[in-house]
Amino acid sequence: MTETLRSRDAGPRPAVPASGRTAPPKRVDVSRAVVVGLVLAAGVVVLAGLSLAVGARATSLPVVWDALVDFDPANTDHVVIHTRIPRTVTGIVVGAALALAGAAMQGITRNPLADPGILGLNAGAALAVVLGIHLFGIGTVTGYIWFAFAGAAFSAVVIYLVASLGREGATPVKLALAGAALAAGLMSVMHAILLMDQAALDGFRFWQVGVLGARSLSDVATLLPFFAAGALLVFASTRLFNALALGDDAATGLGVRVGRGRITAGLGVVLLAGGGTALAGPIAFLGLVIPHAIRLLTGADYRSLMPLSVLAGPVLLLGADVLGRIILPPSEVQVGVMTAVIGAPVFIWLIRTRKQVTL
Amino acid sequence: MLKRADTAPATAPADANASREAALSASIGADSSAARGTGRRVRRVGAVLAGAVVVLFIARVVLGSPVVYLDQLAQILAGETVPGLSFIVLEHRLPAASVGAMAGAALGLSGTVFQTLLRNPLASPDVIGVGYGAATAAVTGMLAFGLAGPLLSAVAFAGGLVVALFVYFMADSGKHTGGRFILIGIGVAAMLQAVLNYLLTRTDVRAAGDALHWLVGSLSSSTWERAGTILLSLVVLVPLTALAVSKLKILELGDDAASGLGLDVRRTRAALVVLGVALSACTIAVTGPIAFVAFLAGPLARLLAGRTNFACSAFVGAALVLAADFAGANLFGDISLPAGVITGALGAPFLLWLLVRSNKQGMGG
Numbered sequence: 001m002t003e004t005l006r007s008r009d010a011g012p013r014p015a016v017p018a019s020g021r022t023a024p025p026k027r028v029d030v031s032r033a034v035v036v037g038l039v040l041a042a043g044v045v046v047l048a049g050l051s052l053a054v055g056a057r058a059t060s061l062p063v064v065w066d067a068l069v070d071f072d073p074a075n076t077d078h079v080v081i082h083t084r085i086p087r088t089v090t091g092i093v094v095g096a097a098l099a100l101a102g103a104a105m106q107g108i109t110r111n112p113l114a115d116p117g118i119l120g121l122n123a124g125a126a127l128a129v130v131l132g133i134h135l136f137g138i139g140t141v142t143g144y145i146w147f148a149f150a151g152a153a154f155s156a157v158v159i160y161l162v163a164s165l166g167r168e169g170a171t172p173v174k175l176a177l178a179g180a181a182l183a184a185g186l187m188s189v190m191h192a193i194l195l196m197d198q199a200a201l202d203g204f205r206f207w208q209v210g211v212l213g214a215r216s217l218s219d220v221a222t223l224l225p226f227f228a229a230g231a232l233l234v235f236a237s238t239r240l241f242n243a244l245a246l247g248d249d250a251a252t253g254l255g256v257r258v259g260r261g262r263i264t265a266g267l268g269v270v271l272l273a274g275g276g277t278a279l280a281g282p283i284a285f286l287g288l289v290i291p292h293a294i295r296l297l298t299g300a301d302y303r304s305l306m307p308l309s310v311l312a313g314p315v316l317l318l319g320a321d322v323l324g325r326i327i328l329p330p331s332e333v334q335v336g337v338m339t340a341v342i343g344a345p346v347f348i349w350l351i352r353t354r355k356q357v358t359l
Numbered sequence: 360m361l362k363r364a365d366t367a368p369a370t371a372p373a374d375a376n377a378s379r380e381a382a383l384s385a386s387i388g389a390d391s392s393a394a395r396g397t398g399r400r401v402r403r404v405g406a407v408l409a410g411a412v413v414v415l416f417i418a419r420v421v422l423g424s425p426v427v428y429l430d431q432l433a434q435i436l437a438g439e440t441v442p443g444l445s446f447i448v449l450e451h452r453l454p455a456a457s458v459g460a461m462a463g464a465a466l467g468l469s470g471t472v473f474q475t476l477l478r479n480p481l482a483s484p485d486v487i488g489v490g491y492g493a494a495t496a497a498v499t500g501m502l503a504f505g506l507a508g509p510l511l512s513a514v515a516f517a518g519g520l521v522v523a524l525f526v527y528f529m530a531d532s533g534k535h536t537g538g539r540f541i542l543i544g545i546g547v548a549a550m551l552q553a554v555l556n557y558l559l560t561r562t563d564v565r566a567a568g569d570a571l572h573w574l575v576g577s578l579s580s581s582t583w584e585r586a587g588t589i590l591l592s593l594v595v596l597v598p599l600t601a602l603a604v605s606k607l608k609i610l611e612l613g614d615d616a617a618s619g620l621g622l623d624v625r626r627t628r629a630a631l632v633v634l635g636v637a638l639s640a641c642t643i644a645v646t647g648p649i650a651f652v653a654f655l656a657g658p659l660a661r662l663l664a665g666r667t668n669f670a671c672s673a674f675v676g677a678a679l680v681l682a683a684d685f686a687g688a689n690l691f692g693d694i695s696l697p698a699g700v701i702t703g704a705l706g707a708p709f710l711l712w713l714l715v716r717s718n719k720q721g722m723g724g
Contacts, residue, residue, distance in 0.1 A: 117549060174714060176545050177486065177710075178711060178714055180486055181486070181710035184486075184703060185703055185707020185710075188575070188699065188702075188704045188706075189704050191571060195572060201567065201568060202564045202567075208556050209557055209559075209560055284549050284553060337553045337557040339553075340553030340554070341554070344546050348529055348543050352539075352543075
């Protein structure tokens with residue numbers, strides 16, 4: 001089983017030869033990683049500028065610059081641009097958090113298809129938020145956040161327990177099926193609540209598509225400590241992920257405490273994914289797509305994979321958000337819909353490039 | 360009179376299917392007394408299940424608020440008007456129970472077709488995106504074009520079929536089956552779910568509530584016209600399915616053996632996929648996607664009957680929907696929950712349990 005997993009893992013990663021199963025991960029090509037990192041950082045800056053400039057009232061990048069350096073309250077363009085700042089900041093933070101969560105999930109489960117959306121973490125967080133709205137009338141992010149964390153953690157534990165029981169461990173199909181099953185069950189309960197409570201439905205239907213524009217800067221600031229803690233836990237697990245890529249036994253042989261490491265890293269994932277979901281609603285596929293794109297560019301070593309994912313997540317999320325604003329004028333397509341529409345083809349492509357998905 | 364016209368067809372196709380099944384198993388597997396023994400068990404279980412469906416059907420019609428006593432029911436069915444009850448029974452409970460029984464049977468058959476075809480108990484139209492395809496198409500039709508009735512059914516069927524064929528070809532299912540099909544289905548389902556959520560934000564909250572009510576899967580808006588739509592679909596689809604299922608048995612021998620026996624493997628598989636989609640789409644169009652029935656019916660029937668049997672799956676499906684609708688309507692006091700909420704909430708733990716169990720056997724997804 002380990003063998004099939006490894007060779008499948010190696011499918012879309014040209015940097016790791018399929019035969020190199022027992023070899024340590026290839027050394028990071030530092031100069032290449034730095035170049036990719038710089039390009040991505042430039043991408044974040046440009047897209048942040050576009051995110052401030054594009055919308056129902058379009059402005060140009062020079063005007064954006066003016067508005068940021070020399071704000072003039074009498075200038076309507078400047079005011080409009082300032083109203084777009086929270087949305088852009090949310091996009092950067094959530095994009096980074098979800099991409100990092102996705103990379104870490106793939107590391108923990110040693111599973112190329114792991115993603116907070118596919119594995120039902122978002123559904124768990126969503127149900128918990130609906131319960132919060134319905135039972136306690138909660139409407140603020142500080143209120144949502146604990147529910148979202150609890151829901152995401154619940155899903156994560158259930159999924160991992162179900163999928164990892166048995167001698168084969170958590171194969172891609174098992175994890176995905178367990179996630180789909182759990183998500184469907186949680187959605188049913190959620191629908192039952194929403195059918196009884198029209199006010200909750202009205203609030204929730206706009207949250208569940210995934211939007212960036214609904215939050216203020218203070219909401220983002222509230223969540224920053226959680227993101228920071230999550231990122232810290234995940235980055236501290238870099239060595240664990242690289243060791244796990246060789247298989248559980250090899251990792252244990254290398255002196256890594258596998259069980260405890262997985263729990264620590266899992267906590268980090270829950271903080272990142274739950275926080276992202278609380279801020280922007282369930283955004284699917286971002287955590288799946290970004291780490292794979294980075295693997296194609298710089299290889300599978302988590303030492304380069306995770307920092308670059310942090311940069312690439314905002315590029316995709318801001319790009320999807322900007323695209324959603326101009327694709328169906330005068331209305332906007334929410335960013336969660338855009339990432340799903342962009343991400344699903346990538347997901348299918350990933351499955352198709354694997355020679356064989358065992359059952 | 361109406362009742363007789365309706366209940367008979369609801370169970371008759373499945374009965375026909377059962378006898379065909381029995382004849383088939385007699386012709387293929389009659390090489391040992393053990394096979395004959397399981398055949399007897401299947402027939403016995405099938406009869407018990409059919410009885411259970413009838414009991415649940417009657418319970419759904421007479422129980423609830425107000426309770427209809429059996430003599431009153433007989434009066435109503437004989438054409439007499441019982442004040443306050445006739446309308447409820449004839450226009451509400453009877454059509455709902457008929458639609459529920461037929462929809463459940465169709466979903467059970469559909470799920471078992473996919474599960475047998477993909478050789479995986481976890482592959483059902485719910486999981487692999489067919490339901491979402493039909494639902495997305497139907498909600499688009501409802502919210503954007505104001506469709507209703509048979510046209511809506513056609514749109515839902517088309518949506519389900521497009522998604523199924525897309526997944527089928529993306530997974531190269533002529534050559535590979537199983538895991539890849541399921542994974543691509545899950546991916547497509549996730550995307551369609553995002554599109555559905557988007558559609559729900561495009562209307563006012565009342566329309567969104569209606570669409571959500573339909574999306575959950577409910578029998579409460581059943582009418583005789585809708586029952587007729589399902590009945591018509593089943594009259595066409597069940598015989599075709601029975602025919603295709605006999606091919607499925609040859610397919611189970613393995614692709615090479617099946618080609619050797621003169622079967623066009625790829626075409627047979629494609630035909631089975633289309634039939635499986637048609638069976639679930641024709642019910643989704645009427646009731647909305649009732650979660651997990653298609654998924655649960657096959658494994659439950661197998662648990663009871665000892666082996667895969669399509670008639671038993673159909674009975675289990677019908678019993679599940681009727682029981683869920685009954686529970687949702689009567690067990691929660693003043694609140695009436697749609698059948699789909701009950702099947703969804705109970706189906707998920709069962710799926711997870713099945714995953715754990717198949718893990719222990721080392722053959723799971």
